[in-house]
Amino acid sequence: MTLTLAAAAAPFGRDLDQTFALIADLVGLARARGASLLALPEAALGGYLADLGEHGVEQVLHQHALPPALDVDGPEVARLAALAGDMVVTAGFCESDGAERYNTAVAVCGDGVLGVHRKVHQPLGENNSYAAGDGFRAFDSPIGRMGMLICYDKAFPEAARTLAMDGAEVVVCMSAWPGSRTGAAADLAEDRWTRRFDLFDQARALENQVVWVSANQAGTFGSLRFVCSAKIVGPGGDVLATTGVQPGLAIADVDVRALLDGARRSMAHLRDRRPDTYGVLAGV
Incomplete structure (x- = not known):
């Protein structure tokens, strides 16, 4: 069965009314194309941090208020689910859990929450604002078994591999991935952090032979x-659709099962693993 998958590159800030107006527009565009899945970026609900320096929360607050802390069971996620309707929509937000805040992603449809992921790997000074998640788990959804990662998580092969070994056929990675902070290229297409972002997306799809859906902040x-x-990105590491370094929607029609079966028919990376040889990596 062919599914239409969409990933957004779009700007999201603190104003939740503006956020939901933008999400409604993106959902409408994706739905008009027949999309079954729309991936929104990391921190779509309430925006990301204003800076990734290794200073404390006080300096970040001086530059820009921290994102609003929202509940998975709160009205904002319920509003996202209502907009999703018969689609699966994924989005990132700052999750409130008691005294802790987490950089969290949620997958929803009109029936409610399908899956939740708390970002595990924290770059630079992100740990000044968020606690870290503790694992990677796939879940069942209307588009099949899927998993979620957030931004820096994709720099660690073990993260995506864990989801693939848990049966994920589609992996959505939501990011607020910036250009280089030093020696930045005037043209983002030439920036070394853009190149790394793209390499990680293609490598994780290829090594796990999954369909990879990558959303990112813009602006x-x-x-x-x-x-x-x-x-x-297809399971062979080939980019099926991209926005390039511009805002927009990357949309591709994908027969997930046929692509995975074709990629895994002879050289099946998950099947051909040799965990007995991996030593410390396998916990031996």
């Missing part, structure tokens, strides 16, 4: 300039 926020580059 600027605080000191950060985001690289966009939303994309759909």
